[in-house]
Amino acid sequence: MENITKIDIIGTEIYAYDELDNTKEIYPLTEEYDFFINEFSDTQELLTVNISDPIARVMKFYTIENSVPKSFTELDYIEMSKEQKAIFDAFVEMIKSK
Amino acid sequence: MAININIPIEDAVTDGSLNPVTSNAVFDALAALPSTSGLVPYTGATQDVDLGEFELKSGQVEFDQTPTGTAGVAVMRWNDTDGTVDLGLKGGKVTLQVGQEQVLRVVNKTATNVNLLESNYQAVRVTGAQGQRLKVDLALATNDLLSAETIGLVTETINNNREGFITTSGLVRGINTTGSLQSETWADGDVLYLSPTTAGNVTKVKPTAPNHLVIVGYVVSAHITQGTIFVKVDNGYELEELHNVLITSVADNNLLQYDSATSLWKNESLSTAGIQPTLVSATNIKTVNGNSLLGSGDLVISSGGGSGIFGIPNASGVYTYYATLTLAMAAAVSGNTIEMFADVTETAAVTVTLKNGVNINGNGHTYTLNNSGLTHALTVAVTVVTSCNILNLNVIRTGSTGSIYDNSCLILGTNGSGTINCSGSTFRNSGSGCGILFNTNSIHEINYAVAYSTSTYGAFGIFTSYGAKLNNSIGYGTSGGTGIRCHNGGDIQNCTGVSDSGYGIFGGSGNQCNSVGISTSGSGFYVAANAYNCVGRSVSGVGFEGSSAINVVGCVGVSVSGIGISVNISLLHSCTGISSSSRGFQLLGASKAYNITSKSTSSYSVFANAATIEIHNSNIICDWNNAGGIGISSNTTILPSIILNSTFLLANATAPYLFNGPTAQAVSTRGNTYKGGAAYSVLITQAIVATEDTQGNIFL
Numbered sequence: 081m082e083n084i085t086k087i088d089i090i091g092t093e094i095y096a097y098d099e100l101d102n103t104k105e106i107y108p109l110t111e112e113y114d115f116f117i118n119e120f121s122d123t124q125e126l127l128t129v130n131i132s133d134p135i136a137r138v139m140k141f142y143t144i145e146n147s148v149p150k151s152f153t154e155l156d157y158i159e160m161s162k163e164q165k166a167i168f169d170a171f172v173e174m175i176k177s178k
Numbered sequence: 179m180a181i182n183i184n185i186p187i188e189d190a191v192t193d194g195s196l197n198p199v200t201s202n203a204v205f206d207a208l209a210a211l212p213s214t215s216g217l218v219p220y221t222g223a224t225q226d227v228d229l230g231e232f233e234l235k236s237g238q239v240e241f242d243q244t245p246t247g248t249a250g251v252a253v254m255r256w257n258d259t260d261g262t263v264d265l266g267l268k269g270g271k272v273t274l275q276v277g278q279e280q281v282l283r284v285v286n287k288t289a290t291n292v293n294l295l296e297s298n299y300q301a302v303r304v305t306g307a308q309g310q311r312l313k314v315d316l317a318l319a320t321n322d323l324l325s326a327e328t329i330g331l332v333t334e335t336i337n338n339n340r341e342g343f344i345t346t347s348g349l350v351r352g353i354n355t356t357g358s359l360q361s362e363t364w365a366d367g368d369v370l371y372l373s374p375t376t377a378g379n380v381t382k383v384k385p386t387a388p389n390h391l392v393i394v395g396y397v398v399s400a401h402i403t404q405g406t407i408f409v410k411v412d413n414g415y416e417l418e419e420l421h422n423v424l425i426t427s428v429a430d431n432n433l434l435q436y437d438s439a440t441s442l443w444k445n446e447s448l449s450t451a452g453i454q455p456t457l458v459s460a461t462n463i464k465t466v467n468g469n470s471l472l473g474s475g476d477l478v479i480s481s482g483g484g485s486g487i488f489g490i491p492n493a494s495g496v497y498t499y500y501a502t503l504t505l506a507m508a509a510a511v512s513g514n515t516i517e518m519f520a521d522v523t524e525t526a527a528v529t530v531t532l533k534n535g536v537n538i539n540g541n542g543h544t545y546t547l548n549n550s551g552l553t554h555a556l557t558v559a560v561t562v563v564t565s566c567n568i569l570n571l572n573v574i575r576t577g578s579t580g581s582i583y584d585n586s587c588l589i590l591g592t593n594g595s596g597t598i599n600c601s602g603s604t605f606r607n608s609g610s611g612c613g614i615l616f617n618t619n620s621i622h623e624i625n626y627a628v629a630y631s632t633s634t635y636g637a638f639g640i641f642t643s644y645g646a647k648l649n650n651s652i653g654y655g656t657s658g659g660t661g662i663r664c665h666n667g668g669d670i671q672n673c674t675g676v677s678d679s680g681y682g683i684f685g686g687s688g689n690q691c692n693s694v695g696i697s698t699s700g701s702g703f704y705v706a707a708n709a710y711n712c713v714g715r716s717v718s719g720v721g722f723e724g725s726s727a728i729n730v731v732g733c734v735g736v737s738v739s740g741i742g743i744s745v746n747i748s749l750l751h752s753c754t755g756i757s758s759s760s761r762g763f764q765l766l767g768a769s770k771a772y773n774i775t776s777k778s779t780s781s782y783s784v785f786a787n788a789a790t791i792e793i794h795n796s797n798i799i800c801d802w803n804n805a806g807g808i809g810i811s812s813n814t815t816i817l818p819s820i821i822l823n824s825t826f827l828l829a830n831a832t833a834p835y836l837f838n839g840p841t842a843q844a845v846s847t848r849g850n851t852y853k854g855g856a857a858y859s860v861l862i863t864q865a866i867v868a869t870e871d872t873q874g875n876i877f878l
Contacts, residue, residue: 086739086760088699088717088718088739090698090699090717090718093699095679095699095718095719097718097719097740099740099741099744102701102720102723102744104699104700104719106679106699125717126717126718126739128738128739128759130759130781133781133813134781134782134804135804135806139759141759144717144738146715146736147696147702147715147716147717147721147736147737147738148738148756148758149738149758152779152780154780
């Protein structure tokens with residue numbers, strides 16, 4: 081899926097979206113993505129990867145009720161370490177290549 | 179001891195002095211005294227005391243606690259083992275432990291002239307009196323005559339017509355209490371009853387009626403030679419012997435009835451007691467399905483299968499039973515209700531056609547069609563009116579992977595109509611079909627149903643151009659299935675559609691009112707015609723999605739990471755779009771938005787990328803404190819050409835209210851209020867050139 085704008089991870093599935101065309105692909109969250117999960121994931125219900133719109137970043141949402149999270153964290157790409165940026169880029173490329 | 183000696187004066191004194199000759203009388207008197215060796219001292223007696231026929235009178239008598247003499251008849255002495263005084267009774271065979279037992283001297287008058295044996299400790303009963311003694315015979319628990327006067331156990335051998343002692347209360351010692359004499363095994367503490375089989379015997383086996391339950395005593399010590407029984411006879415009572423029971427002229431089938439006037443329980447006949455002794459036609463007798471309870475033989479339940487799974491009651495509440503729903507439906511007429519009394523699974527290709535006016539009450543049971551073919555579980559005939567109630571019934575369609583149009587739980591026939599109320603009922607399709615499918619041009623109305631499906635065509639699938647209605651119902655789509663799908667048409671009201679990764683509600687056509695669509699990763703609500711006061715929610719998908727929608731009024735779209743409301747070529751009125759990480763609204767094509775509210779927490783508020791888009795009287799809110807927290811952005815393309823009378827509230831002072839990248843564009847903006855942000859992009863200019871007329875009107 082080439083024109084991804086957003087990647088969401090919920091439970092054991094990965095959702096890749098093209099929000100402009102409103103299309104979606106679903107992939108299982110397998111061990112091959114452990115390098116990304118181990119770096120960015122914790123106890124969140126939803127992990128969102130914005131690729132460029134509005135900016136490149138990772139967001140984590142906690143305790144979602146009626147589509148509203150009680151809290152969230154945001155890590156912008158420009159604030160990531162060099163290693164984190166490499167992991168972020170590798171993960172996005174893996175999903176795009178699916 | 180004082181000794182008196184009498185001496186005559188004339189012998190003792192003759193001349194004023196003692197006569198030395200006659201004073202020898204003193205010594206004579208002393209010599210005549212009896213020997214003191216035969217007298218009883220206060221203590222230290224050296225031999226038995228025999229008072230002859232004289233009494234022994236004393237303030238109290240204390241027994242030596244270690245007597246060494248010989249026990250025997252009429253001898254009373256201390257028994258340190260039992261802690262009381264023993265008294266040897268007449269005959270020398272029985273010793274009474276004073277205060278611990280009670281014995282009675284009786285005469286043996288057995289009817290069979292047998293001796294009563296101490297070794298058998300036989301139970302005896304009183305049969306009369308003779309010679310100042312009670313007469314006894316062997317007791318037996320077979321009836322009242324032989325057991326009611328049981329008095330005790332023989333405690334010494336008493337020959338026929340002879341007297342001897344029995345124990346009426348207390349201990350009988352030195353006997354075999356192992357139970358071997360009775361062919362039983364006894365243990366300490368066992369309760370002993372009068373035997374109903376051997377006269378005079380006791381047993382630990384509790385007798386049951388008609389034998390009499392007479393408790394004789396208890397095993398104190400179970401031993402083959404030195405056993406002990408404590409005798410305590412309880413003869414029990416006959417019913418008529420109870421104080422508040424009065425039995426008179428008892429007869430067969432009498433029963434006991436309480437009489438409050440006398441405070442007594444009395445025996446009465448059935449008729450006197452008010453009970454119908456035999457069934458009499460037309461006298462408090464009911465029938466079952468028209469069969470009288472009178473007569474002999476089995477009661478036959480008429481008209482119907484023996485399974486009793488489905489039943490149709492008549493006006494009197496009498497059921498006719500059927501083995502299958504097909505048979506029940508065939509027999510039912512309008513106004514009937516088919517009651518279901520057990521779960522049913524059909525495996526054949528069985529489709530039951532509903533009838534107009536024939537209701538089904540599942541009573542919470544489940545009707546399952548498990549068949550791999552293209553068969554619907556329930557169907558409504560085409561072109562006819564079918565109105566009915568399907569209540570408290572669970573319908574399951576499973577086992578089919580065929581066409582979604584041909585294996586529904588319930589299909590509503592083409593060109594058919596009618597209202598079907600489904601309160602308390604569920605329609606679950608775990609195969610490939612829908613829960614409830616409105617077939618082409620069906621204009622049925624379904625109320626209060628709950629449906630489940632994995633099909634993208636919906637737990638509820640409406641394939642009708644117009645007129646079909648779904649009210650107050652809930653559709654669950656799993657494994658990507660759609661909750662509710664209005665494919666070609668259909669009006670839904672007060673419904674909820676839920677899906678995991680598919681659409682909560684897909685309104686491809688028709689009118690959706692006051693309904694909620696919920697999805698996890700798909701779009702919560704999709705509308706392509708008209709939606710009024712509806713809500714779409716999603717976690718990662720679009721909350722509310724529209725395409726070529728005619729009227730989207732009063733609707734709300736909410737998403738966490740997806741867009742709140744995303745529409746293309748649609749008209750929006752009084753709608754709200756909210757997103758946590760994406761934009762509140764996405765306006766595409768020639769969409770027109772009136773009085774909308776868009777809010778984003780961590781992205782720009784509105785994405786709009788065409789000049790044909792218009793935004794009027796709206797609230798554009800962005801809480802993202804970032805230079806990217808823009809009011810309305812087209813990224814690098816064209817912004818809406820008209821943005822009027824709207825309010826912009828931004829969180830970042832460097833974020834522009836309008837942004838279109840490096841593109842130069844004139845936009846008609848008028849009557850807007852801006853707060854918190856930073857003007858427009860530099861290439862955006864004012865498109866309005868007209869001025870207001872004297873009435874304040876302006877032409878764009």
